[in-house]
Amino acid sequence: MEIANIGPAGLRERILRSFRPAPVSSPLLTDPADDAAVLEPGEGRQMISASAMMLEGVHFDLVYFPLRYLGFKAVTKGVSRIVAMGGRAEGVEVSVGLSARFQVEDVEALMSGIREACETYGCGLMGCHFTSSRTGLMLSTHVVGSVEHGRYLRSDTAQANDLICVTGDLGAAFLGLTMLEREKQVFDRMGQEDYAPDFGGGAYFLSRQMRPVARHDLSPSPIGTEIRPSAMTEVTEGLAGDLLRLCDLSSVGCRIYEERLPILAETRQQAETLGLDPTAIACNGGEDYELLFTLPLTDKELIEGLEGVTMIGFVTDASMGCRLVSSGGSETPLRSQSTTTTEEP
Template identity: 40%
Template sequence: MIEDKNQSRTSISELGEFKLIDHLTQNFKIKHTSTVKGVGDDAAVLAINAKQQLVTTDLLIEGVHFDLSYMPLKHLGYKAVMVNLSDVYAMNGKASQITVSIAISNRFPLEAVEELYEGIYLACKGYNIDLVGGDTTSSVTGLVISITAIGEVEKENVVYRNTAKPNDLLVVTGDLGAAYLGLQVLEREKQVFEVNPNSQPDLSEYSYLIERQLKPEARKDMVKLLSDLEVKPTAMIDISDGLSSEILHICTQSKVGCNLYEEKIPLDPQVISACEEFELNSTTIALSGGEDYELLFTISQEDFPKIKGNPHLTVIGHITDESLGANLVTRAGQQIKLTAQGWNSLKQ
C-alpha cells in the first residue's frame, strides 16, 4: 500500500494547503442544484427548499478505526464516506453533500492522499454526493479523517430512533457479522505477513468478509426499496456498533422492550464457516461485531405483507412493552437479556 509507492513521492508541503485542496478536489463535479457554492470560500453555500435537512459527522482516527497496514487508502476514503452516508439513510433521508477534513503527518506523500481522495471521489460518484468543503492540516502522528454529511428528507418521511411502538416488527437489511470477521481475517494475515513477508495468502474463501470490511456500502438502496414498497419504518438506526447496541438504542429511546430471535438473525455462509474456523459464536459476532452498516428498523405489523419474502429484509423480532425488557430468544427458546457489548472506541 503506502510502502509500495516509493517510486514517485511528492512532498505535500511543496504544494501547500490551498494548492493541495485544489489538486485533490478538482475532479469532483457539483451534482445538486442545492449546492450554490462548494469548495473554495469560507463556507459552502447550500440552498434548501421546504424539506428538512440532515447533518451527521464521524471522526476516524488511525490506530483506532483503521490500520493502514491492511486498509488501502482508497478503500479508507470510500468507507469514511459510507460511514457518514449510512447515518443519513438511517433517518430515511437522501444524502446530498459532504465536507471532508483530514490531518496528515509528513510520512504521507501526496500520492497517498490522492489515493484517499480517489476513494472519496468514487463514493461521491456512486452515491451522487457533492463534496462542498473541508479542512486540510498536518498531524503530529497518524491520519485523521473527519467527514460531515448533509442530506434532506420530507418532513413527513423522517424516521427517528425513539418512535418504535409495542407490537412493531424488528427488521434488518442484508446480513450481519461479516465486516467484523473480515477484520479478523485481515489481522491474522497481517501477523502471518510479519512472520513471513513472502507468504502468498489465498483469501478467496473470505472474499465477502473482506469486502464488507474494506468496502462497505451504505444502504441507500434500502431507503429507496422501502419507499417503493410504501413502507415507512416507525423507527430506524444504522448498524455501526453491532446489532445489540443498536437495538438497545431503539428500545431505550423509544421506551419499549423487544424480543430478538437468535434463529432469525441473517448470516452469510462465509460468516458461518469463518466463525467455525475462528471458534467464534456467530450470534455473538452478529450482535457485537459492528461495522455492518446495515439498517435496523421497526415497522407496523400491518406493513408486514409489503416486506414479506423480500430477500433484502429479514424480520428478526418484535417490539414489546418496556417492562418486558430487551431480550434475545435463543434457538433453545431461552430468554437472555440483551447487553451492548458493541465496539466501543472509548474502551480501547
C-alpha cells in the same frame, strides 16, 4: 512528491480539480474552494446533517487498509446516518490531518476514494481542509442530506407490538476485520520478504469491512415510499448494541430470535473455521451498515417475502426487558459486547 513542495494551498487545489463539476443530482450550488457551501435541496425538504471521525490506530490500520478504501468508508459512515433517518445525501465536507510521512500521492489516493463515494451516493464535495497531525492520519467527514418535510425517521419512536426488521446480512464485516488482523500477525512474525497473504476466498468479508456501502438504495424507506417504519437506525455497533439503544430511547423492550438472524451460510462456515460463534458476531461484530427498523404489526404483510429484509422479532413493553430467544426456545438477556475496534465510541 512531498507535500511541502507544493504547500497546503497547492495540495488543496490539486485535489479539488478532480471533484469538479459536482454530480448532476447534487443540489450543491457552490465550488468546493468557496468559503462555505450553499445547497438548494428543493421545495418541501428538510436538511439533515451527520458527522464521523476516524483516527489511525483506533479506527483503522494502514498496514492493511488501502487509503482509497479508507476514503470511501469515511463518507459511507456519514451517509449511512443520513439514510437511517430516511434521507438522501446531498454534500460532504472533509477534514484531513496528515503527519509528515504522507506524500501528495497518498492524499490523492485517499481523496480518490472520497470522490468515488460522492459519485456512488450522488452528492457533491462541499469543501476539504488539510492540516498537520503529530499522531498519524485523522479523517473527519460532515455529510449534509435532505428528507421530505416531516418524513424523517427517528430511533426513539418504536411502539410495543411493532415488528423488528433488519436489511441485508450480518457478521460479514467483522469476519473481514478478523481475517485482516490474523494476516497482520503473520506479517509481523514472518517479515515482508517471506509474507504471502492468504485470505482463502474471503473477498466478500473483506469488501464488507474495507469498502462498505450505505443502504442508500433503500432510502427513504426499506419497504417503499408509501409506508414508513415506526422507528429506524443503522447497524454499525452490532445488532445488539444498536437495538438496545433503540429500545432504550423508545422506552420499550424486545424479543429477537436467533434462528431469524440473517447470517449467510458462508458467514457461518467462515466463523466456525475461525472458531467464532456466528450468533455472537451477528449481534456484536459491528460495521454492517444495514438498516434496523420497526414496523406496526398491521403492516406485517408488506415484509413477508420482501427480498433483502428479514423480520427478526418484535417490540415488547419495557418491563419485559430485551432478550434473545435461542433456537431451543430459551431466553437470555440481549447484551452489547462490542468486539470491533474500528467503530468510533
